[in-house]
Amino acid sequence: MWTIYCKELRELMRDRKTLIFTILIPILALPLIFGGFGFFSTVLFKKAQESELRYAIFGKQYAPPLSLRIAQAKGFKEISLSSMDEIKQAIGDERIKFALVIPPEFQDNLSANKQGTIALHYNNAANLNVVARRVREVVSTHNGVLREAALSALNIDKQKLAFALNPIKIEEHSTANQREQIGAIAGGILPYILLTVCLMAAMYPAIDLGAGEKERGTLESLLLAPVSRSTVVLAKFSVLFSFGLTSALLMITSIALLLLAFGHSINADVGKLVASIGAADLGMLALMLVPTAAIFASLLLSISIYAKSFKEAQGFIQPLMLLVLLPIILAMLPGIELNWVWAMVPLTNVSLAMKELVKGTMDYRMFFVILFSTTIIAGGLLMMCRWWFSREEVLFRN
Numbered sequence: 001m002w003t004i005y006c007k008e009l010r011e012l013m014r015d016r017k018t019l020i021f022t023i024l025i026p027i028l029a030l031p032l033i034f035g036g037f038g039f040f041s042t043v044l045f046k047k048a049q050e051s052e053l054r055y056a057i058f059g060k061q062y063a064p065p066l067s068l069r070i071a072q073a074k075g076f077k078e079i080s081l082s083s084m085d086e087i088k089q090a091i092g093d094e095r096i097k098f099a100l101v102i103p104p105e106f107q108d109n110l111s112a113n114k115q116g117t118i119a120l121h122y123n124n125a126a127n128l129n130v131v132a133r134r135v136r137e138v139v140s141t142h143n144g145v146l147r148e149a150a151l152s153a154l155n156i157d158k159q160k161l162a163f164a165l166n167p168i169k170i171e172e173h174s175t176a177n178q179r180e181q182i183g184a185i186a187g188g189i190l191p192y193i194l195l196t197v198c199l200m201a202a203m204y205p206a207i208d209l210g211a212g213e214k215e216r217g218t219l220e221s222l223l224l225a226p227v228s229r230s231t232v233v234l235a236k237f238s239v240l241f242s243f244g245l246t247s248a249l250l251m252i253t254s255i256a257l258l259l260l261a262f263g264h265s266i267n268a269d270v271g272k273l274v275a276s277i278g279a280a281d282l283g284m285l286a287l288m289l290v291p292t293a294a295i296f297a298s299l300l301l302s303i304s305i306y307a308k309s310f311k312e313a314q315g316f317i318q319p320l321m322l323l324v325l326l327p328i329i330l331a332m333l334p335g336i337e338l339n340w341v342w343a344m345v346p347l348t349n350v351s352l353a354m355k356e357l358v359k360g361t362m363d364y365r366m367f368f369v370i371l372f373s374t375t376i377i378a379g380g381l382l383m384m385c386r387w388w389f390s391r392e393e394v395l396f397r398n
Contacts (some may be wrong), residue, residue, distance in 0.1 A: 001227070001231045001234055001235045001238075004222075004227065004231065004232060004235035004236075005235040005238050005239060049130055049134070050075060051075065052075055052076075052077055053075055053076050053077065053097045053098065053131065053134060054077050054078075054079045054095065054096045054097055055070075055076060055077070055078060055079065055096050055097060055098050055099060055100065056078070056079050056080065056081040056086075056087065056090065056096050056099040056100075057070070057078060057099065057100045057101075057102070058081075058084055058099070058100070058101045058102065059101060059102035059103060059104065059106070060102060062102045062103065062104055062105075062106045062107050063102045063106050063107060063116075063118070065142070065145075066102075066118075066139070066142050067102075069138060069141065069142050070100070070135075070138055073138045075134070076138075079095060079096050081096070081099070084099075084101060087099045087101075087121050088121070091121065091122065091123050092123075097122060097131050098120060098121060098122035098131050098132075098135060099120075099121040099122075100118055100119065100120060100121075100135075101118065101119040101121070102118050103117065103118075103119075106118065110146065113150065113154075118139075120132065120135060122135075179359065179360050180359045180360065180361060184355070184359055186358055187354060187355035187356070187357070187358030187359050188331070188332045188355055189332070190354060190355075190358060191328060191331060191350065191351035191354040191355060192325075192328055192329065192332065192351070193251070194248050194251060194252065194289065194354070195248075195292060195324075195328050195347070195350070195351065196325070196328075197247050197248055197251050198244045198245065198247060198248040198289060198292060198293050198296055199244070199296045199300075199321065199324060200247075201243050201244050201246075201247030201248070202240040202241075202243050202244035202247075202293070202296055202297055202300055203300060203317055203321075205239060205240055205243050206240050206297070206300035206301055206303070206304045206313075206317075207300075207304050207307075207310055207313040207314060207317070208304075208310075209236045209239065209240065209301065209304060210236075210301060210303075210304025210305040210306075210307065210313065211304050211305075211307040211308070211309055211310050211312065211313035212304075212310055214307075214308065214309070215309055215310055219395065223395075229386070229389055229390055230386055232389070233301070233382075233385055233386045233389045234386075236301055237294075237297050237298060237301055237382060237385065240296075240297035240300060240301055241293050241294055241297040244293040244296050244297055245289060245290060245293040248289045248293065249286055249289065252282065252285065252286060256282070277358065277360075281357050281358070281360070281362075284357055284362070284367065285354055285357050285358075287371065288350055288353055288354060288357075288367075288370070288371065288374075290375075291371065291374035291375040291377070291378045292347070292350050292374060292378075294375075294378035294379075294381075294382065295346070295347075295374070295377060295378045295381055296324070298378060298381035298382045298384070298385045299320060299324075299381060300317065300320075301385050302381075302384065302385045302388050303316045303317055303320060304317075305385070305388055305389055305394060305395065306388065306394055324347065327345060327346065327347040327348040327351070328347055328348070328351050330345075330348050330351075331348050331351035331352045331355065332351075336348075336352070337352070338352040338353060338355070338356050338363070338366060340366070343366050343369055343370050343373075344373065346373075346374065346377055349370045349373070349374070350370065350374060353366065353367055353370050
């Protein structure tokens with residue numbers, strides 16, 4: 001078996017595509033993509049929050065204090081327009097980012113203790129648009145000043161106002177610590193990334209070890225060798241298992257190193273989460289990948305052995321990827337939490353266990369049950385793959 005294993009591994013390692021999918025992408029490409037996305041999104045959001053907002057205002061004589069406050073706000077610059085009919089065109093030409101229209105009755109409404117209304121014109125079609133938020137912040141500050149004056153005039157203090165608006169107040173006290181709160185988000189995404197990488201890393205080698213051998217005509221020579229078919233299957237399975245598991249482990253390592261180095265610069269909470277995850281948690285995370293990689297290797301090898309050609313194997317594996325991703329995505333849905341029911345659902349239980357490990361709330365009884373049940377499933381699929389490989393009508397469909 002070891003001889004066949006080394007032979008298959010050597011042939012795959014000579015292929016540049018295999019190296020790219022199993023080493024380059026897990027170690028460099030994906031972590032850099034996710035890390036770069038987080039960094040640049042933070043930079044872009046900060047830039048949008050601090051960039052200069054050119055605006056036009058009509059009817060500022062009806063609200064001088066508010067107009068002055070907006071003009072003095074940091075990052076706001078007033079641009080004159082000849083009429084309100086120019087607003088849409090000016091925003092479209094990016095001469096201004098927004099326009100405010102204050103009606104003549106604005107001040108009269110405030111004096112009569114009625115709510116005043118101003119119209120905000122802006123383009124909200126952009127994906128990252130903080131215009132309305134920044135305008136609301138300035139108006140909210142002015143509202144605070146007007147509120148204080150109105151309460152004093154009506155002889156109402158803040159406590160009486162709070163009682164009138166909300167007689168009963170709910171004071172929330174979360175029992176979740178910071179790691180649990182951040183880990184609930186990060187832990188939902190991490191299994192999707194790791195399991196997808198584990199599957200994709202073994203996909204291309206699996207096609208080559210089964211359908212590829214049929215196309216090259218080398219499968220017959222391998223079957224004539226003085227080794228049992230169980231040995232051949234086990235050797236090919238071990239190669240796929242090695243590729244899938246190694247890629248996922250490299251992915252964990254590269255992400256951990258990336259977050260340790262740049263986590264605080266991307267987000268302070270992310271840096272704290274990474275620092276709070278211990279070596280034991282990482283070890284159990286890696287251990288959970290072992291039977292999962294075995295499941296993927298068995299399924300992919302079975303399909304590749306059945307396929308007549310490289311192209312047919314690709315066509316069979318694509319639906320498999322959708323079927324495999326569905327239970328993984330299921331673990332990301334709200335309301336799906338790890339319990340003894342979900343602990344019995346393949347792949348969903350692994351994803352939920354990884355999420356709990358990142359959060360630091362893992363029930364270790366469930367961990368070992370999930371590990372044991374996933375190992376049993378992987379063993380059953382490997383036995384099915386061995387039986388599949390023994391059928392002549394499967395091996396020589398062409």
